[in-house]
Amino acid sequence: MATATRPNTTTYELKLALPLALFFCAFFLAPLAILFFVSLHTDPSMSKMGVAQYWKFLSDPFSIGVLLRTLWIGVEVSVLCLLLGLPMAWIYMRASGWMQSVLMLVVLLPLLTSVVVRTFAWIVILGRQGIVNSTLFALGFIETPLRLLYTESGMIVALAQVQMPLMVLPLVTALSRLDPNLLDASAALGAGQWRTFSKVVLPLTLPGIIAGCLLTYAASITAFITQTLVGGGQMLFMPMYIYQQSSTLNNWPFAAAISIIFLCAVLAVVSLFNALGRLSSGYTHS
Amino acid sequence: MSFNRRTLLTASLTMGAMHAFPGLSYAQARRLVFATFTGSWEEAHKDVLVPAFRKANADAEITLDPMLSVDQIAKVKAALTNPPIDVMLHDPGPALVAIDQGLVEPFPIAKSAHYKDLIPDAQVETGPAPFFQVVGITYNPEKVKTPPTSWEDIWKPEFKGRVGITNLNSTLGTGWLVEIARMRGGSEANVDAGFKAIEDLRPNLGAVASNPGALATLYQQGQVDIGPGNFNAIQILKARGVPVEFVAPKEGAIAFKTTMHIVKNSPNIEMATKLIDAALSPEVQTKLMESPYLIVPTNTKVKMSGEIAKVLAKDHADMKAKFKFQDWKKINEQRAGWIEKFNRDIKI
Numbered sequence: 001m002a003t004a005t006r007p008n009t010t011t012y013e014l015k016l017a018l019p020l021a022l023f024f025c026a027f028f029l030a031p032l033a034i035l036f037f038v039s040l041h042t043d044p045s046m047s048k049m050g051v052a053q054y055w056k057f058l059s060d061p062f063s064i065g066v067l068l069r070t071l072w073i074g075v076e077v078s079v080l081c082l083l084l085g086l087p088m089a090w091i092y093m094r095a096s097g098w099m100q101s102v103l104m105l106v107v108l109l110p111l112l113t114s115v116v117v118r119t120f121a122w123i124v125i126l127g128r129q130g131i132v133n134s135t136l137f138a139l140g141f142i143e144t145p146l147r148l149l150y151t152e153s154g155m156i157v158a159l160a161q162v163q164m165p166l167m168v169l170p171l172v173t174a175l176s177r178l179d180p181n182l183l184d185a186s187a188a189l190g191a192g193q194w195r196t197f198s199k200v201v202l203p204l205t206l207p208g209i210i211a212g213c214l215l216t217y218a219a220s221i222t223a224f225i226t227q228t229l230v231g232g233g234q235m236l237f238m239p240m241y242i243y244q245q246s247s248t249l250n251n252w253p254f255a256a257a258i259s260i261i262f263l264c265a266v267l268a269v270v271s272l273f274n275a276l277g278r279l280s281s282g283y284t285h286s
Numbered sequence: 287m288s289f290n291r292r293t294l295l296t297a298s299l300t301m302g303a304m305h306a307f308p309g310l311s312y313a314q315a316r317r318l319v320f321a322t323f324t325g326s327w328e329e330a331h332k333d334v335l336v337p338a339f340r341k342a343n344a345d346a347e348i349t350l351d352p353m354l355s356v357d358q359i360a361k362v363k364a365a366l367t368n369p370p371i372d373v374m375l376h377d378p379g380p381a382l383v384a385i386d387q388g389l390v391e392p393f394p395i396a397k398s399a400h401y402k403d404l405i406p407d408a409q410v411e412t413g414p415a416p417f418f419q420v421v422g423i424t425y426n427p428e429k430v431k432t433p434p435t436s437w438e439d440i441w442k443p444e445f446k447g448r449v450g451i452t453n454l455n456s457t458l459g460t461g462w463l464v465e466i467a468r469m470r471g472g473s474e475a476n477v478d479a480g481f482k483a484i485e486d487l488r489p490n491l492g493a494v495a496s497n498p499g500a501l502a503t504l505y506q507q508g509q510v511d512i513g514p515g516n517f518n519a520i521q522i523l524k525a526r527g528v529p530v531e532f533v534a535p536k537e538g539a540i541a542f543k544t545t546m547h548i549v550k551n552s553p554n555i556e557m558a559t560k561l562i563d564a565a566l567s568p569e570v571q572t573k574l575m576e577s578p579y580l581i582v583p584t585n586t587k588v589k590m591s592g593e594i595a596k597v598l599a600k601d602h603a604d605m606k607a608k609f610k611f612q613d614w615k616k617i618n619e620q621r622a623g624w625i626e627k628f629n630r631d632i633k634i
Contacts, residue, residue, distance in 0.1 A: 045387075062630055120503070127507035128492075147447070149509055150493045150634075233453035233496035236629050240496065244629075247356045248455045249622045250383050 039256035046253060053257035063241075063258075067265060070221050070238040073156065074269070077220040078213045080160040081167040085212065089171035093178075107168045115162060119226045122158040123149060126230070150232035158230040159220045166215035174208020175201075210277045214270060221266065238262045317347035318557045320373040321358045326522055327375070328352040330579040338573075339564040346557060355380035362389045362549050372552040373561055377419075377457045378614035379621070381545050385412050391548040397559055400566035400585060405602050407611055408584035413547030416565035417574070418582040420598060420609065421458055421465075421540040424515030426505055428529045437466060437535050440512060441487055449490040450501050450510030453632075454625045458498045461540045462514045463624065464612055469537060474616035477624060484632060491634045505530050514540075521580045521593065534598055534608060541582075541609035 042050040057063045092103045110118055125131045126148040133145040148154045178201065186196040202209075220226075224239040231237070238258065246255035322331045332350055340346055353361075355376050362369045366389070376384060384390050390412050395401050401414055408415040423434045429448070434440070440449050452459040467473070467480030492510045495501035502519050504510045506528045517539075520532045546565055548558045564570055571583035575594055582594060586602050599605035 123503060123507055123509075127504075127509045129508035147492070149504075149507075228496040229500055232494055233455070233459075233500070234494035234632050234634055241629075244455055244625060247354070248379075249625065250356070250359070251622065 035256050038252055039260050041253040044251045053254045057261055066236050066241055074217040074221040076156050077159045078217045081164055081216045085167035085171055088168055089175050092172055093175045107165055111165045115225050118162050119229045122230050126154045155231040159226050162226050163216045163219045166219055167212040170208045170211040174205040178204055210273055214273045318554045319349045319351050319371050321351050321353055321371045322375050324352040330574055334573045335565055335570055338570045339561050343560055359384050369549045371549050372554045372558045374547045376545055378542050382614055382618050389550055391550045394559055398563045400563055403585050403587050405584055405586055413545040415543035415545045415584055417544040419542045419544055420517040421514055422532055422534040424520050424530055424532055426511040426529050427531045429511040435536050437537055445490045445512055447492045448511040450493045450504050450513040452495045452498055452501050454628045456498050458516055465540050474613045518580055538608050538610040541611050
């Protein structure tokens with residue numbers, strides 16, 4: 001009797017999502033459809049339809065190289081973020097109350113400044129007369145300045161710092177859900193610290209790790225500003241490639257085709273991450 | 287000039303929208319809209335050109351809408367029957383794109399008081415050039431003790447790892463490639479010699495920046511000490527205390543016309559003409575020649591003075607002798623190929 005009079009909660013929820021759905025259709029799906037339509041033209045003046053732009057990209061080893069390099073940059077940045085972010089999140093979990101607030105401020109601070117400002121700071125740090133070079137010089141390790149700015153490694157370090165909050169925040173959330181008793185139990189059963197980490201902590205925080213990697217990955221491969229300002233003009237990645245074709249050359253169909261290909265490639269990587277996530281949830285429950 | 291994902295998106299979307307909804311337009315009378323560039327151009331136009339225009343035309347209403355050339359073209363194309371912009375401002379490359387795509391109304395020369403006073407290079411029927419941009423050698427006087435005199439100086443072994451250039455996305459980068467190709471027997475139609483020269487420059491290359499703005503910050507950081515640079519941009523840096531100097535090389539400074547165009551189907555053609563005419567006037571150009579704007583005048587009635595007279599040209603005859611204009615119609619024909627070649631071949 002009681003269950004029958006209860007309002008149906010399912011339809012209620014769907015109606016609530018309606019404004020967002022409309023917003024999503026108008027400002028995401030419709031533009032995406034237009035982008036796809038533009039990409040289906042064979043010439044820059046958009047007079048003939050065809051898939052020539054896709055063929056041009058996919059049959060060109062150079063363009064494929066740009067795509068793969070861009071996707072690889074994302075992997076490198078995500079791994080670096082993870083290696084630096086995990087200890088950070090761990091320290092945060094173990095810290096006392098006031099220390100936690102300080103650490104959270106440190107983690108969030110980059111989000112409160114614009115990406116452009118953060119990236120410019122890296123130009124100052126990595127320059128010939130920058131902090132790194134002048135320190136190494138003062139310590140007598142080098143005699144001539146190292147070239148750090150406009151190199152791939154410099155760019156990866158800068159990207160990792162710029163995107164770091166996106167990794168640390170999900171990790172902190174995942175770690176805070178971890179029951180401290182489990183660690184004690186693991187220790188009581190004779191596991192060492194590494195064993196506890198690899199058999200208890202890591203599997204249980206895997207959803208957080210995957211979420212963090214996904215966010216940093218997506219953010220770093222599309223980070224046009226950091227890629228161009230710290231990476232320079234001679235390293236070509238997908239965002240710059242799209243910019244070149246659309247803005248400098250006015251070749252919108254090709255730019256649109258590159259964008260669609262890039263989107264599909266990123267979606268493929270995201271599905272891979274999601275598959276990993278499903279695997280991990282199976283792992284923790286077994 | 288800055289650029290972000292959003293502007294790119296707007297550009298492609300408007301392009302698509304034009305095809306998806308061909309009848310899309312909104313008809314209404316509105317005030318004159320002038321799409322200038324962002325940054326120092328906007329400042330200069332807001333401070334000098336707009337007040338002069340309003341004073342001469344009974345306080346006529348005008349809106350400055352600063353945006354990149356590509357956005358101007360995208361916006362006009364998306365609403366060709368009732369464009370949201372009346373006057374566009376373009377570098378030579380985008381200007382030709384706009385003209386080719388039929389977005390430009392010819393300038394009514396007969397109605398202009400100042401057009402006839404412009405130097406011949408600035409008299410363009412599709413839209414005159416009230417301003418020139420000039421590219422020469424930029425260097426850091428604290429590090430480069432002997433001031434350079436020729437583009438060839440950049441190849442000297444003493445500048446190992448200290449030369450900064452931009453890629454071909456910018457007018458600056460492309461214009462410079464054409465000039466060094468020309469010095470080695472090439473031309474706007476054939477820049478192979480220029481690519482060879484960049485290849486030879488490789489040991490000296492400290493940075494290939496993605497745009498002129500990024501290149502300028504590298505001088506500030508001591509990352510590079512010498513390279514091609516835009517006169518205005520360098521003067522702005524210098525005024526802020528950055529140790530940079532500009533010299534016009536003995537081969538001649540590379541000059542670009544920055545042109546103003548009346549947009550096709552503009553509802554304000556009369557006022558648009560008056561705005562462009564104000565920009566051509568000796569009064570406005572004299573003021574814009576002074577610090578901090580330092581924009582090179584194109585009206586022969588303007589007497590050159592200040593930094594421009596000192597560094598670039600003392601009068602218009604001198605300017606004619608020293609400035610090298612390039613054929614952007616020819617450059618545009620092959621630019622896509624050059625950018626592709628630069629993408630593939632230039633690695634440092």
